[in-house]
Amino acid sequence: MRILLVEDDARIAADLTRVLDSAGYVVETATDGEDAWYRGDTEDYGAVILDLGLPGMDGLAVLKRWRANGRQMPVLILTARGTWAERVDGIDAGADDYLPKPFRVEELLARLRSIIRRSVGQSSPIVAVGDVTLDDRRKEVMVRSVPLQLSPLEYRLIAYLLHHRGRVVSQQELEENIYGTDGAHDSNALEVLIGRVRRKLGADLIETRRGFGYIVSASS
Amino acid sequence: MRILLVEDDARIAADLTRVLDSAGYVVETATDGEDAWYRGDTEDYGAVILDLGLPGMDGLAVLKRWRANGRQMPVLILTARGTWAERVDGIDAGADDYLPKPFRVEELLARLRSIIRRSVGQSSPIVAVGDVTLDDRRKEVMVRSVPLQLSPLEYRLIAYLLHHRGRVVSQQELEENIYGTDGAHDSNALEVLIGRVRRKLGADLIETRRGFGYIVSASS
């Protein structure tokens, strides 16, 4: 899952990046409003963490312009300003949640999970499809309640597919969300990875839609 | 929009009902966990406002049982308990948002709008004409509820025609939208493609308007 972190304080940004990274997200950082707006408008992120106190364009203005352009990704606002009136402003500007500083990273992660969950249309941190169960909090996959050993990349792959089950996910989207922002892969690393996951989870969980991508069916 | 308000304190319930009512919602109230669970499980609400301090079944347990039964409506948790650990619990139990007491009604309304906005924005784009259903998310076509997989080009063709059903689409327009921007096809590739799609979806879905192009009737 690729996350855009918009934060101008370099130290906070570094800390959060570390936390988010170890929680399994792929983090990209923007340090001013212009950059943030451009990245959020042109790239696909699973979520955005947006600090309101930015140089350049104001955070709320960035958010409003995203929404005006139809960008739908969930946004978690992060700020020291915490009066209820400003919270209302943030939420009505199109934010999905609002977290006042100071905060515990556990709460940040929980709210992040929550808005991501909502945006992909599911309400439980545990995803079950057929025999396969994914537990995001424990970073664990079970097949018929037998826990399974997956490598980090394998886990990210199946987690992304399960979180987006019921729709086709293109190879490019998968690569962007599993690997970093790199484009221009002329390798078949992803196909090899798919093969390895299939060998562990069963060949029929992930269907290939030749020419489109891969899909995990919505239920059972 | 129908809202389920789960709140055991009669005075708070009455106040909130009045506020929500004047904001345009239709409010129903449950005062204990059993009742709340039953109503939420059998009725359809646009959103639920859930107080955690309930007699009978605990609020979190109610929420978990709803989610376990696949109930997807957005839930806003409302409680006096406000430590970060409990907030994490509530969000991970499947709540969409969390509001600690005391709160301003403006903020309640803003958060309610937010979670409702989220939940209505995720219906899947499906087009149906006669026996044929197109599911854009799955890149799949169903004929009399039998799923059918088309090649990428075939899919693009029928998707374009279905999205523009009810009017004649010229060959040139089709080519421009199925292939790249290239013009100047002196081949009959498109006709071959039309034939292949007809063989799979039935010959009468796509009508030929000799000299003009093709048309899929609006509905029926």
Place this chain on the structure above:
DNA sequence: TGCGCCATGTCAGGGAATTGTCAGTCGGCA
């Protein structure tokens, strides 16, 4: 330092689906 293990990427081969081309046929219309 060197060894081995694990995760991951790369490469080559192969099979199957996809797609374009072509030649021939059909059918409406003047």
Place this chain on the structure above:
DNA sequence: TGCCGACTGACAATTCCCTGACATGGCGCA
């Protein structure tokens, strides 16, 4: 009847994806 646009079947080139084998590189550990 002749013409022209559209349809069809066959075939071949190409693309896409899977798989097994091997290479690389990090990391723990003796």
